[in-house]
Amino acid sequence: MLREIATLIDFNCISSHDDLLASMISLIDLKVGDRVNLDIDLSGSGLIYPDLLLLIVARVECLKKNGVKVNCSLINFDATSNRVNYASRINFFEFLGIKLEEGFKRRDRQGRFIEISEFNETNIYQVFQEIMRILIVNGVNEDMLTVLHFCLNEILDNTLNHASPDFRYGAGTGFIIAQFFPTAREIRIIIADTGQGIHAALTRHPKSRFKDLSEQEAVSRCIERGVTNSLGLGFGLWATSQMMVKNQGDFKIYSGSSSLQNGKLVKTPSWNGTINYLRINTDIPVNHIEIFGEKSNQLDMFQEFKESQFGNIENLW
Template sequence: MANFPITIDFRNISSHNQIVDALSTAFDAVADDTVHFTINLNTYSMLYSDHLVLIGSTVNHLRSIGVIVTGNFQDFRVDSAQVKYASRVNFFEQIGFAYAENFQRQKASGRFTEIKRFDDDNALDIHKEIVSILLKDSINDDMMTVLEYCLWEVMDNTIRHSQSDGTIYNGSGYISCQYFPSKKQIRIIVADNGQGIHQALTTHPNSKYKLLNEAEALNQSVNKGVTNSTGMGFGLWATDTLIRENGGKLIIHSGNHSLEIDNNKNLENTSKWQGVYTYIRVNTDVAVTYDKIFDDDGQKNAFEELKEKLLGNLDDLW
């Protein structure tokens, strides 16, 4: 039985990749091994729920495969803004840490979601909750419909493809969303600890991409029509296109590779993330119409049909 010490100090962290660097060795643990987390939540800037999701997802993954998870918080300041924020977005609840809140919770509606686990049973409800955050800022209607479509496709990919046993719609993941009015930005993350893009894309018996290596699979995952044959292959491509038009940022990390897209497209060798996480940052003051995403009538019609099927009348959200 092996021991894996993991140290995460948010005073030294400013990116998702740095968190994965800290977490990566934990993914080598097997049943009856011990992973001990030492976490310092103090920061010199801001604490983000999309960073905390990566930790919570990892802790729950390890426990699910029989790894013994222990931990402690370093320099834990009970009344600090960081600790209160972590509690408010349900980070402590997700990792099983008992923290007694001594503050009154303000409503999250229209501003953020707590860190939540999703699967096929509750994904649509969580998706609608996030759509209400998009509506809150009254961003361009066309852009909102494209973003909610892209978000659903990312969540659906986790539900459909994260399991490695050949089943679909049995996957699960973690998600958070927060709107930052002063920055005019929305940050969303969807994370799972499943089989990863390479295995999902190359092992299906009807896949056309069986010969791709991990880097090639990730790089091509955002191309139009790339699928393991169980979908249309538009979701990540539409998300990629939206981010480029909006000037935002997209990160897709799977296995030992991370694909970052903003004005450029950059694929890097990285520390290992077990499964896939997708981070989306959009600028709410930069409108993108869906005719820039779906460039022919067939794609537009398919988009409208899926939007109606999943979302119905947006007035129902209120």
């Protein structure tokens, strides 16, 4: 029997990823032909972080691809609201099919943020370049850039490699947004997909050594060095977690009903797929040697990347 449900996402009641996932519980396990009327309340004051808006987009796009009919509407709408203008600028309404006339002039966002974007094997390198540009021009120290250059490339590749049960590079797709917040001296990056999730990715590959892990065990162990389903070295999430501890930022992974938040396993509202969230402090340096050791080739790789893409960074802006 087909269902029709109504869901409200009220940003006056949401202040975290967990809050948002809880508000979207009714959008899980819908079938082809089901209908969703999704009301979004952006009224009020205060910043709505872009990573929250991206998660709504990712969930809605997943529903549409699965044959669920979704109608998105704004309630308590105020066209002059800073929240509305910000959501519009990062292409939130465009993805949801809500047509609004923007009452502002768009400025060049390069080096400051990336709008909500879907990535796949055809545009992944362009997305990677744009993230690195934000990191480079906003004061992240070069040692930490060396680590981030490796880690972010690995996380993006994980989506293309592991999000799909096909276990084929490029079969998976994801969403990303990144932004520098100068007052807080931090960069927030979220990379999310609505694929099979960490547990299935680790346990269902025929060559995996981790077929017997429970969901909680899979999420908990995914940041251990060497934990992989055989389609990689199991190094990317480990290096990311190590770096974020030393940076005193945040690194959160959501998959299924489990979340790893700064290394602590937490039961959370369910997410079908995988979310990687990083909050990076731009004024707390991390030495790449602490992560990779003295004899790493990561620094040379980063220097080659920076020179090939950006030349003399001091003359860019």
